[in-house]
Amino acid sequence: MNGDGGIPRQLPPTVERRRLRVRGVVQGVGFRPFVYRLAQELGLSGWVRNDGGGVEIEVQGKPGNLSALIARLHGEAPPRARIDHLESDLRETDASDHGFTITASRRGEVTTAIGPDTAVCADCLRELFDPADRRWRYPFINCTHCGPRYTITRGLPYDRVNTSMAAFDFCMDCADEYGDPADRRFHAEPNACPACGPHLALLEGYGVTVATRDPVADTLLRLLCGEIVAIKGLGGFHLLCDARNPEAVARLRARKSREDKPLALMVANLASARRWAALSPTDERLLASPERPVVLCDKLPSVDRELDGVAPHLAWVGLMLPYTPLHYLLFHDHAGRPAGTGWLDMAQDLALVCTSANPGGEPLVIGNREATRRLMGVADAYLMHDRDIVVRCDDSVVRSLPSPRAGDADMQFIRRSRGYVPSAVKLACKGAAVLAFGGFLKNTLCMTRGDEAFMSQHVGDLESAGACQALDEAAEHLRHILALEPEAVAHDLHPDFASTHAALAMAERLGIPAFPVQHHHAHIAAVEAEHRHLGPTLGLALDGTGLGSDGRAWGGELLQVDGPRFARLGHLAALPLPGADKAAREPWRMASAVLHLLGRGGEIAARFHREQAAWRMADLLAAGTRCPPTTSLGRWFDAAAGLLGVCERMGYEGEAAMRLESLATAHGPALPLPGGWRLVEDKGAAAGTLDLLPLLAVLADERNTARGAALFHATLAAALEAWVLRATDVSGIRTVALSGGCFLNRLLSRDLGRRLAARGLTVLEARQVPPNDGGLALGQARIARYLLEGY
Amino acid sequence: MNHGAGGRATAQLVAELFARAFDNPWLGQGDDGAVLPAPAPGERLVMATDGHVVSPLFFPGGDIGSLAVHGTVNDLAVMGARPLYLSASFILEEGYPLADLKRIVDSMAAASRAAGVPVVTGDTKVVEQGKGDGVFIATTGIGALPAERSPGGARARPGDVVLVSGSMGDHGMAILAVRESLAFDSEIRSDSAALHGLVEALYAALPAEAIRVLRDPTRGGLATTLNEIARQSGAGMRIEEAAVPVHPQVEAACELLGLDPLYLANEGKLIAVVAPESADAALAALRAHPLGSAAARIGTVVEDAHHFVQLATPLGGQRMLDWLSGEPLPRIC
Ligand SMILES: [Fe+3]
Ligand SMILES: [Mg+2]
Ligand SMILES: [Zn+2]
Ligand SMILES: [Zn+2]
Incomplete structure (x- = not known):
């Protein structure tokens, strides 16, 4: 340090004093110590403090040094910080000012954001595995650059008293670190050590504490013996078991009633991950990123050979690296507790199935007592601790994009939650505070503030009371941490979603307007919002189903979107949905619907003889009983999977389409089927109706499932291209937004994206939020803002 | 069936079909309303009404006639009341087969008798073809509610x-x-x-x-x-x-x-x-x-x-x- 702390100086006339207000992600990321060190280096006096609005700085010194400070604030900000706005005002100089201090936080108008949770950093890992360090193998090690944030914070400002660390008093050593501006832990709010911080406890499945001196070693032993252990993570509990033990994996599946759904794998490091998947450079960057999402990677044969039942029938496997010190300790133990971090560069044998502990599809378990209650009979043991999780936050799931077009993001969200929440999505302009309540499945909320949109963590499928409660909690939490009252709410058109009910209830309570937003309009608006594109836009929304403005089940829509308005330029040919929502879970029903349309209803009973209802399905379709029409592309995927015999009944949502994509991936590229689709004139829809029936007729007789799957993907992309081109001719619009859950299909989005770009169209895709219903709330919020502002 | 509203033919229909089927002393009075005894001291009267439209009119296990009795009787019953009397109002579509109407009325009378709740007053209207769906029946019931009974939708408590x-x-x-x-x-x-x-x-x-x-x-x-x-x-x-x-x-x-x-x-x-x-x-x-x-x-x-x-x-x-x-x-x- 070359500071001038403590020595009063004479002020030359050239001295200036400035007040700086910095906004963005500047709390909980080591920003004040960073300012402190800069001020010291530049010989500036004054102070820095957190306030509800961000960080406030007052500095005095040579004008050149003041501008240097401002430049370096931007240029050298800590890795997790993001400066969105910096205001600077001249102030009266203060002759008595000397030295630079970090002063107490001040409450005020809250306009800042809490940082997201971050994986343990390299510096902390070095200490964690240094036998001489006082935090050697301490599972709660963290510093200003890493550790829990969002999930332990009750409100702003981000100070220890507002986190669940308030329950722990610093020991002298930790207090010194916290107070020493030169220390990496200066003002690290969750700072802790074995003497003063949280501790582990291992409990038996029936809730009794295990008398053990080493809960981590004991846990590892249990895992290796085939037990299922619930381990408390950052945003909730996980269920872990040994991925190499097929019997344990099968037991975990049985206890979670999750027969076929792929399970994520936690491995020690990239070297270990390479054993199970062919990693692209982007995959590696994502895996090792501080956000530590689950990354869907191209599966190597070793997974099915050695990790039976982890990711059956799919071309990819979900991988993640440890992100809490506790996760690392399990791998460290298995590696024989080496000193230093060299072992982290070497492949390790341990592979753990790591799935969120959400029994019965209900929200993630976060509390200790809750864990023993809700995971009874699921977990054989619990590894928990006494640092409370304040905010439930599931793992994020992402996927790299094979070869993004220049300047494009190289990843796609499947679920945006831990690590990314509550980072804001930047909007094109400022506007009203709007709270959008999202859809029914994969629900998330979105609240806007100024020119930022804050997406909530993953709330989940609103099928259980627990999820509906979690929705209310998430809504309250967003209002609380943004310290903002919404001026309007937005919700889906569907009258029976719990999210719709919650939105209407809040609107009534607060006396604010509620705007219903059509599902696919919202999907497209979400993409427009993140790209700060003002429109007009051609929107291709492809998903399962969403309620259309005509009361029907839409899901393959070509829209012209103009801010708060849209016109339906075209849609997919309708398929009957025999048994309504049941057909969304049973692809054989959709295959039957297609056979019926092909005039081949007589084949249904024999083809699907395993299905009890099959012998009556032809009659049902002929009579049209309980067969509402849908224009959903998701259901066309299901029909294709059903006809090819890939999947007759789904064990989890999207299974048929995922298996079809996996088969097509394995097969490799195919040529589109000539005449595989028809563009049918439709007086209500300028771009026409896209009918894929000719393609499906061929698939109905295709015996090679992989070839059929590849043909389906290739023809679909070509058909969609032709359809979109027709719409650009009709509308004159050259910007196309692609959204909806079908765009999670990598083959489809890559192929179609390339085709449209090659035609000179500007293609906008969902990159900052998922294209599925997890991103819906962003679009709803955008549209509600338009409506509120009277467009 | 071809019976204009209020005409002689309708009166004849009522007299012959309905009065015979539902035959009871109150209906037999033939006046504009039924005069009924007062409830027992302490008892309160409960009244419920229900319009019955069902397609098809005949179904396995019943028809619109029996349904019209059961629907209103049950509304009284779940109030805790003892059903005493019913009224019935028929809206018939011109051209509806008389034989089917007779089946419905007979079934309704049988249901009323089995339940011990007589139809004490009634009315019939005929509407033009295409303005109805064969037969609509509205029934109203009166029941007696003993003093100590007071079931109600708002009375469920945790633990029940x-x-x-x-x-x-x-x-x-x-x-x-x-x-x-x-x-x-x-x-x-x-x-x-x-x-x-x-x-x-x-x-x-x-x-x-x-x-x-x-x-x-x-x-x-x-x-x-x-x-x-x-x-x-x-x-x-x-x-x-x-x-x-x-x-x-x-x-x-x-x-x-x-x-x-x-x-x-x-x-x-x-x-x-x-x-x-x-x-x-x-x-x-x-x-x-x-x-x-x-x-x-x-x-x-x-x-x-x-x-x-x-x-x-x-x-x-x-x-x-x-x-x-x-x-x-x-x-x-
Ligand atoms: Fe959707
Ligand atoms: Mg009733
Ligand atoms: Zn750290
Ligand atoms: Zn300590």
Whole structure:
């Protein structure tokens, strides 16, 4: 340090004093110590403090040094910080000012954001595995650059008293670190050590504490013996078991009633991950990123050979690296507790199935007592601790994009939650505070503030009371941490979603307007919002189903979107949905619907003889009983999977389409089927109706499932291209937004994206939020803002 | 049938068909209204009315005539009242076959007699062809409510037990099967029946105070009725899906059609919410009655600010038994 702390100086006339207000992600990321060190280096006096609005700085010194400070604030900000706005005002100089201090936080108008949770950093890992360090193998090690944030914070400002660390008093050593501006832990709010911080406890499945001196070693032993252990993570509990033990994996599946759904794998490091998947450079960057999402990677044969039942029938496997010190300790133990971090560069044998502990599809378990209650009979043991999780936050799931077009993001969200929440999505302009309540499945909320949109963590499928409660909690939490009252709410058109009910209830309570937003309009608006594109836009929304403005089940829509308005330029040919929502879970029903349309209803009973209802399905379709029409592309995927015999009944949502994509991936590229689709004139829809029936007729007789799957993907992309081109001719619009859950299909989005770009169209895709219903709330919020502002 | 409104032909029809079928002293008076005795001291009068439109008019297990009696009798019964008298108002479409009308009227008279609740006054109108759907029947009933009885939808409290008197969804599926000409292995019959005997059996077996809520889960089925009770009472409910009785053929039909039997209408089933200490006695009383032989204890009332009705599924999951705004709309995206 070359500071001038403590020595009063004479002020030359050239001295200036400035007040700086910095906004963005500047709390909980080591920003004040960073300012402190800069001020010291530049010989500036004054102070820095957190306030509800961000960080406030007052500095005095040579004008050149003041501008240097401002430049370096931007240029050298800590890795997790993001400066969105910096205001600077001249102030009266203060002759008595000397030295630079970090002063107490001040409450005020809250306009800042809490940082997201971050994986343990390299510096902390070095200490964690240094036998001489006082935090050697301490599972709660963290510093200003890493550790829990969002999930332990009750409100702003981000100070220890507002986190669940308030329950722990610093020991002298930790207090010194916290107070020493030169220390990496200066003002690290969750700072802790074995003497003063949280501790582990291992409990038996029936809730009794295990008398053990080493809960981590004991846990590892249990895992290796085939037990299922619930381990408390950052945003909730996980269920872990040994991925190499097929019997344990099968037991975990049985206890979670999750027969076929792929399970994520936690491995020690990239070297270990390479054993199970062919990693692209982007995959590696994502895996090792501080956000530590689950990354869907191209599966190597070793997974099915050695990790039976982890990711059956799919071309990819979900991988993640440890992100809490506790996760690392399990791998460290298995590696024989080496000193230093060299072992982290070497492949390790341990592979753990790591799935969120959400029994019965209900929200993630976060509390200790809750864990023993809700995971009874699921977990054989619990590894928990006494640092409370304040905010439930599931793992994020992402996927790299094979070869993004220049300047494009190289990843796609499947679920945006831990690590990314509550980072804001930047909007094109400022506007009203709007709270959008999202859809029914994969629900998330979105609240806007100024020119930022804050997406909530993953709330989940609103099928259980627990999820509906979690929705209310998430809504309250967003209002609380943004310290903002919404001026309007937005919700889906569907009258029976719990999210719709919650939105209407809040609107009534607060006396604010509620705007219903059509599902696919919202999907497209979400993409427009993140790209700060003002429109007009051609929107291709492809998903399962969403309620259309005509009361029907839409899901393959070509829209012209103009801010708060849209016109339906075209849609997919309708398929009957025999048994309504049941057909969304049973692809054989959709295959039957297609056979019926092909005039081949007589084949249904024999083809699907395993299905009890099959012998009556032809009659049902002929009579049209309980067969509402849908224009959903998701259901066309299901029909294709059903006809090819890939999947007759789904064990989890999207299974048929995922298996079809996996088969097509394995097969490799195919040529589109000539005449595989028809563009049918439709007086209500300028771009026409896209009918894929000719393609499906061929698939109905295709015996090679992989070839059929590849043909389906290739023809679909070509058909969609032709359809979109027709719409650009009709509308004159050259910007196309692609959204909806079908765009999670990598083959489809890559192929179609390339085709449209090659035609000179500007293609906008969902990159900052998922294209599925997890991103819906962003679009709803955008549209509600338009409506509120009277467009 | 060709009978203009108010004409001689209609009067003749009323006299011949209706008066003969429903024959009783009050109706026999032939005046503009029926003069009825006052209720016993301490008793209160309960009045309920119901318009019946059903397509088809005849279905396995009943027809619009018996339904018109059972619907109103049951509305009185679940108020805790002893049904005493009915009125009936018929709206007939010109050209409706007389033979079918006679079947309906005879069935209605038989139901009224079996229930011991006479139709004491009535009216008939004929509308032009195309302005009606064959036959509409509106019935109104009067019953006597003993002083000590006061079941009400708002009286369920946490801890109370929820009982049903038998299988769910029979009527709704019977109607649907006929309407859509669906063939099943064996015929699905409507459960249409008068419930006041079952209600009396319940009151005979337990203290009046222990009977908190009585309801007949008609349109919208068990799910809708439970949600109504939950909201009125300001409480939640936890229902065991496996404990709710459903006929196997109704179950199979629901599987085919993608319907939930808990949302299908019933016309002869009782939901009773009773005090926990009386639950066993209530169940025994229901089961001892022919209409309640398949009665079951399906769940409990719980404290819940959201007034959620939660269904515990056999696989250990939980699912919301939502209150739907109308016909279920697809919602899987
Ligand atoms: Fe959608
Ligand atoms: Mg009624
Ligand atoms: Zn760190
Ligand atoms: Zn300490």
